[in-house]
Amino acid sequence: GQNIDQPTEMTATEGAIVQINCTYQTSGFNGLFWYQQHAGEAPTFLSYNVLDGLEEKGRFSSFLSRSKGYSYLLLKELQMKDSASYLCAVRDRKDSSYKLIFGSGTRLLVRP
Amino acid sequence: GAVVSQHPSWVICKSGTSVKIECRSLDFQATTMFWYRQFPKQSLMLMATSNEGSKATYEQGVEKDKFLINHASLTLSTLTVTSAHPEDSSFYICSARDRLYEQYFGPGTRLTVT
Numbered sequence: 380g381q382n383i384d385q386p387t388e389m390t391a392t393e394g395a396i397v398q399i400n401c402t403y404q405t406s407g408f409n410g411l412f413w414y415q416q417h418a419g420e421a422p423t424f425l426s427y428n429v430l431d432g433l434e435e436k437g438r439f440s441s442f443l444s445r446s447k448g449y450s451y452l453l454l455k456e457l458q459m460k461d462s463a464s465y466l467c468a469v470r471d472r473k474d475s476s477y478k479l480i481f482g483s484g485t486r487l488l489v490r491p
Numbered sequence: 492g493a494v495v496s497q498h499p500s501w502v503i504c505k506s507g508t509s510v511k512i513e514c515r516s517l518d519f520q521a522t523t524m525f526w527y528r529q530f531p532k533q534s535l536m537l538m539a540t541s542n543e544g545s546k547a548t549y550e551q552g553v554e555k556d557k558f559l560i561n562h563a564s565l566t567l568s569t570l571t572v573t574s575a576h577p578e579d580s581s582f583y584i585c586s587a588r589d590r591l592y593e594q595y596f597g598p599g600t601r602l603t604v605t
Contacts (some may be wrong), residue, residue: 421533421584421596466534476540476548477592478525485535 381405383482385467392459399452399485409472412479413441413452416464425465426452431479438451454487462489493519496589497597504575504604511571512600514585520565521587525594526558529582541568575604 382404391397403411410429414422428434428443428450440453452465467482494517504510514524522543527535539560540548547560559571568587572579584599 419582419599419601421599464534474548476523476586478537478540479586479594480537481527481535486532 381471381480383480384468385465385470385482385485387480387483388486390406390490391454393457393459393489393491395457396453396456397487399454399465399467399487401402403448403450403467403469405469405471405480407471407473408445408469408478410457410470411441411443411450412468412470413439413450414466414468416462418464422466434448445460447456457463457489459489459491463485479487493587493589493593493595494516495585495595495597497583497600498584499600500598501601502603504602506576506604507574509571509573510602511569512583512585512602514568514570514597516566516587516589516595519587519589521568521589522565523588524562524568525586525588526560526568526570527584527586529584529599535584538570548602559574572602575602577604580604 384402413425415420426441433442438455443450464484464486466484468479496515498513524541526538529535538553541560541562543562549555562568580603585597586594588594
């Protein structure tokens, strides 16, 4: 089966940097995704890692270590609009389904 | 970019009735679509994988006779919540996967059962 863990809530200050961690266990790993979700809306794609290392995209970066089953999302120069839930998701190729399994999500509150 | 639509965006129904939610891929063909459910302050829970022209594959604990899925074409999958009850009230989100295995999410449907 799959197991994906994230912190439930985090608080950070506008302009600062925050790191959201995600650990996972899965038998058919085929990539790790990060999504942002505002309340009442569908998730929005942020990043994708399939190989070890850091992927940078503007203010957002994501890191993956497959051997450790670990990823993090790094948000720089935080803005108030970054207050949202951040979802870590693992793509599982078991049964050739390639389905996305989501972690419980991390609610980030950015304060002035 | 690829667009996935859902209809309706919100629906209120009475307990005991059935509700159908449509998920459409507007500019690409999707052999596989996924249905998720999300309760307040919780994450997305995968309900089932819908494959065009075949039966859906349900996740453990999801009642297939209650949540009927039909993937009749490469651009349309429907989820019917049968005999809905207040505990079925939730945010239902679909996603469609293209031939490159990229997955695109619909805007979601908020179901309220009174």
